[in-house]
Amino acid sequence: MFEPFQFEFFRNGTLAAVLTGALCGLIGVYIVLRGMSYIGHGLSHAIFGGAVVSFVLAWNFYLGAGLWGFGAAVLINQTTRRTRINADAAIGVITTASFAIGVALISRYRKFTRSFDAALFGNILGVEKADLVVIGAVTILVGLMIFFLYRSLLFTTFSSDVAQVYGVKTGWIDTLFALMLAAVLIASMKILGVTLIAAALVIPPITARLLTDSFNRMILLSTAIGAGAGFVGMYASYYLDLASGATIVLTQAACFAIVLLITSLRKRLGRLIHTHV
Amino acid sequence: MEPIVELGRVSFGYGSKPVLENIDLHLHHGQFAALVGPSGAGKTTLLRLILGTLQPNHGTVSIAGRSLNGGPAPQVAYVPQLETVDWNFPVTVEQVVLMGRVRNRSLLPWPSRDERRRVLEVLEQLDIAQLAKNHIRDLSGGQQQRVFLARALIAEPDLLVLDEPTTGVDMRVAETILHLLGDLNRRGITILLTTHDLNAAAAHVPWIICLNRQIIAQGSPEYVFTTETLNQTYQGDMLVLRHEGMLFVQQKPHGHTYHDVIPHPVPGEVPSSAEWGMKRSDLPAPKGVL
Numbered sequence: 001m002f003e004p005f006q007f008e009f010f011r012n013g014t015l016a017a018v019l020t021g022a023l024c025g026l027i028g029v030y031i032v033l034r035g036m037s038y039i040g041h042g043l044s045h046a047i048f049g050g051a052v053v054s055f056v057l058a059w060n061f062y063l064g065a066g067l068w069g070f071g072a073a074v075l076i077n078q079t080t081r082r083t084r085i086n087a088d089a090a091i092g093v094i095t096t097a098s099f100a101i102g103v104a105l106i107s108r109y110r111k112f113t114r115s116f117d118a119a120l121f122g123n124i125l126g127v128e129k130a131d132l133v134v135i136g137a138v139t140i141l142v143g144l145m146i147f148f149l150y151r152s153l154l155f156t157t158f159s160s161d162v163a164q165v166y167g168v169k170t171g172w173i174d175t176l177f178a179l180m181l182a183a184v185l186i187a188s189m190k191i192l193g194v195t196l197i198a199a200a201l202v203i204p205p206i207t208a209r210l211l212t213d214s215f216n217r218m219i220l221l222s223t224a225i226g227a228g229a230g231f232v233g234m235y236a237s238y239y240l241d242l243a244s245g246a247t248i249v250l251t252q253a254a255c256f257a258i259v260l261l262i263t264s265l266r267k268r269l270g271r272l273i274h275t276h277v
Numbered sequence: 278m279e280p281i282v283e284l285g286r287v288s289f290g291y292g293s294k295p296v297l298e299n300i301d302l303h304l305h306h307g308q309f310a311a312l313v314g315p316s317g318a319g320k321t322t323l324l325r326l327i328l329g330t331l332q333p334n335h336g337t338v339s340i341a342g343r344s345l346n347g348g349p350a351p352q353v354a355y356v357p358q359l360e361t362v363d364w365n366f367p368v369t370v371e372q373v374v375l376m377g378r379v380r381n382r383s384l385l386p387w388p389s390r391d392e393r394r395r396v397l398e399v400l401e402q403l404d405i406a407q408l409a410k411n412h413i414r415d416l417s418g419g420q421q422q423r424v425f426l427a428r429a430l431i432a433e434p435d436l437l438v439l440d441e442p443t444t445g446v447d448m449r450v451a452e453t454i455l456h457l458l459g460d461l462n463r464r465g466i467t468i469l470l471t472t473h474d475l476n477a478a479a480a481h482v483p484w485i486i487c488l489n490r491q492i493i494a495q496g497s498p499e500y501v502f503t504t505e506t507l508n509q510t511y512q513g514d515m516l517v518l519r520h521e522g523m524l525f526v527q528q529k530p531h532g533h534t535y536h537d538v539i540p541h542p543v544p545g546e547v548p549s550s551a552e553w554g555m556k557r558s559d560l561p562a563p564k565g566v567l
Contacts, residue, residue, distance in 0.1 A: 155376045
């Protein structure tokens with residue numbers, strides 16, 4: 001039962017999966033409630049472009065991709081605020097263009113020795129100590145920011161216009177949120193890959209939403225589901241010999257399906273009892 | 278004493294389209310005012326200028342003597358239109374009300390004992406304390422309006438701004454809400470609201486501002502609600518009836534007027550109570566209707 005834990009790569013991978021799962025679950029609540037589910041998908045693609053650019057310019061991956069991702073998030077935010085373009089369209093234009101830059105650079109510099117497969121599909125078994133330090137630092141940073149900005153973030157997410165009237169600096173809150181989101185995506189990129197991050201951002205919060213009508217409980221449940229699925233997915237991937245990132249997302253999807261089934265049955269049963277009493 | 282709301286020659290437009298032109302408006306501490314006008318008259322835009330979420334193209338906006346300069350208004354609370362609220366958002370009544378305390382800049386996510394006590398007090402004041410743990414979707418229209426009123430009151434505002442607080446609720450609930458606002462006004466809170474319900478405004482609000490891109494008139498309902506003023510404001514045929522000290526505003530129906538069905542063709546006079554009380558079956562059939 002504890003066999004896989006004797007391997008350091010598995011221990012590192014599991015810790016990384018639990019932390020990134022929890023992070024994505026936590027920040028995903030705000031993304032889903034803001035109606036921006038598509039941003040995780042888009043921004044992770046934008047960050048891929050940044051990762052390629054940072055490699056070409058011989059920058060540190062986290063610094064280059066981080067700045068690129070944050071820049072893309074701020075640009076989406078400003079485009080939506082200052083023009084008549086909706087968020088989904090802005091995300092589509094900015095992130096796809098950014099991804100295209102990455103693809104174009106890869107095709108131009110064919111001498112790349114570094115594989116970008118890991119960035120696209122995740123390589124949880126290749127997690128190194130330095131990656132764990134980054135994930136740990138992002139977890140602490142995002143955790144603290146959400147803790148101290150909890151009230152302002154909740155009000156801005158619920159009703160940005162009204163929050164502004166009550167003294168919340170919504171422009172700052174949106175910028176800080178973009179910074180947190182970019183940090184979470186970069187920390188999760190090596191674990192889950194560009195193609196799977198969006199699922200990890202959306203599935204835990206919508207599962208939690210089915211279980212509760214309270215924002216506080218939704219935050220706790222979504223974080224717990226993300227972390228739990230990270231652990232179970234890693235463990236299952238070892239015995240089933242499947243790709244870890246995909247197994248984690250499939251675990252989350254299974255969790256969502258079970259919760260959806262149970263809550264739907266409970267609702268129908270409740271209606272049935274109500275009509276017969 | 279300086280006005281709590283002071284707008285000097287304010288103009289605003291979205292792009293090249295003017296929405297408000299040369300607005301001069303003063304509201305004094307303790308006033309209870311309603312902004313009326315047709316859809317697109319600029320009522321919500323005017324509220325947003327007062328709230329500081331929009332900046333005028335020309336002119337100045339001051340709240341309690343402080344120029345807004347695009348920043349949020351000090352000690353102002355706002356109750357938005359209910360239809361703008363996301364009713365599926367996972368928040369309880371208590372959580373919504375606590376949002377009103379955001380100015381306190383508490384660094385802890387959870388409310389202090391004092392804040393919980395204050396929330397309960399405000400909810401009790403509005404008679405919805407038993408709903409504190411309910412989800413906002415599970416309330417009636419009147420209860421929902423009270424929740425957002427509670428969020429505004431917990432901020433202890435000097436000025437309370439409400440956007441169409443009586444829209445989407447039935448007549449009885451609308452009357453209760455306006456009574457409640459009257460009580461709050463008597464406790465010293467200045468109130469400015471927008472409404473399409475002219476009869477409710479005439480009955481409950483002592484100061485009316487007629488707006489249609491410009492301020493057409495302002496004053497007491499008796500002064501403002503005249504056929505001429507309302508026709509100018511709404512660009513339509515409005516009828517004002519006065520009966521036993523009450524004002525009734527009605528739009529003239531097309532094709533036939535009430536004179537066709539009520540036998541008292543004297544302009545400005547209303548039928549007797551008995552005639553108002555006639556059953557539909559007692560009335561002669563309207564002309565042109567089988």
